[in-house]
Amino acid sequence: MPGSSASAVTAAxxxxxxxxxxxxxxLLVLPAGLFVGVLLFFPLLRIVSLSVWDPIFTLRHYGHAFQDPVFYRVLGVTFKVSLLTTVGCLVLGYPVAHLMAHARPAVANFLMTLVLVSFWTSLLVRTYAWMVLLGRRGVIxxxxxxxxxxxxPLPLMYNLFGVLVGMVHVLLPxxxxxxxxxxxxxxxxxxxxxQNLGAGPFRSFLWVFLPLSFPGVTGGxxxxxxxxxxxxxxPALLGGRTDMMMGQLIELEVSQLLNWGYxxxxxTILFVVVALLFLAYRRVATLRLPSGAS
Amino acid sequence: MLDRIKSHVTKWWKVEAQVIQMLTDGEVDFAVGPGGRMTVVKRQGAQVTFDYNQGIVHGDSWVIPRGAKNKKNAMEFIAWYAANPKRHAEFSRHIPYGPLNTKAFNHMSDAEKAELPTAPENLKRQLSSDSEWWGKNLVKMEERWNAWLLR
Known part of the structure; x- marks a missing residue:
């Protein structure tokens, strides 16, 4: 029939x-793909290969790490600080986001500007600002x-407290x-x-809003x-003797010792451990997610 | 010794600017630091003073990489600079790093000499860092140091 062939042509x-x-x-994705591929994946692969080719295939750098008590201490500090920073950001950030989501648009915009201003200020400037505030003869x-x-004077920096204050502030946005x-x-x-069904503000928050906000909690x-x-x-600027994080150890190996392999x-180890934690966390977070929220 | 002072040390600084900042801010009362920068902030009026007693002298070198394209010019520059004590003296006037060419002190006042680590009076109260030993042992010592710091 002519009609059906016409519709077939249209469909084609x-x-x-x-x-x-x-x-x-x-095609439009190509620039981003090249950008990430060339500037991120290539150096990442290079780092992995540097860690096992020195100058021939070797696992001695990994062996060195796993036998070194410093490595375990630093890894422990890294995860302790990261975990505490995350908890601190969640505790401080959740009410802010909650207020912003419920405020009048003008107020919400104002709050958003405050969040973004600190987001736009250089990390170094913010860290130095904390040094001015937290110092032995600092403002506080x-x-x-x-x-x-x-x-x-209270010891407010060159310790874990100082590191956490600085990192929570920097990462809050x-x-x-x-x-x-x-x-x-x-x-x-x-x-x-x-609330119509009889739940008070607290219960409606706990049983309805909180579970629905879970994807944001997970993501943040x-x-x-x-x-x-x-x-x-x-951590390098606000931390003390025992607050060395993996980034500092890596920097030390590169800039002081030129030990690129190690x-x-x-x-690579940090990357793998974080990736594994990410996968594990995602699994747990999705399991906990109520069906309506996903 | 280090074990005894460890718990009283505010910060084991890494960057030279850091220790100067901490001294001028009153964050610490006492520190080991770089003489050159110390002299500069002292001249600028910071309430700090220092002494070279038991200081460690580090030397810097002019280095030309093997196969460098401008080797001839580099050599000429070094000859022009290193062989001329007046230029050493002038350099130290701009930044108080000690000249290695001892004849440079003939072109300086006593006050200028007193500020410099390699002036004979200051040099004999200090010890020199053994670059060769550090070249061999840096990695090992750095590891030991970190293990000690984190303990």
């Missing part, structure tokens, strides 16, 4: 258009001394932004329905944890 034409569109989309200690609350974008998408009528925690694990400047092995 449409398919052709779609295919061309698809091809065009791939001087204030507390002047008021008479303390008689000796990475928690707030994913949380906010997920919370913004939560249908508020669900909360109203819960992952981002913060993974960035923390590779951190280097803030540094590459350390970087």
């Amino acid at each position: 034409l449409l398919r052709g258009v779609e295919r061309r569109e698809e091809a065009r989309r791939w 200690n001087n204030l507390l001394l002047a008021v008479g609350l303390i008689s000796e 990475f928690m707030i932004l994913p949380l906010y974008s997920v919370m913004k998408g939560i249908d508020r009528s669900l909360m109203l329905a819960a 925690c992952l981002l913060v944890f993974m960035i923390s694990a590779g951190y280097f400047i803030t 540094a590459s092995a350390l970087a």
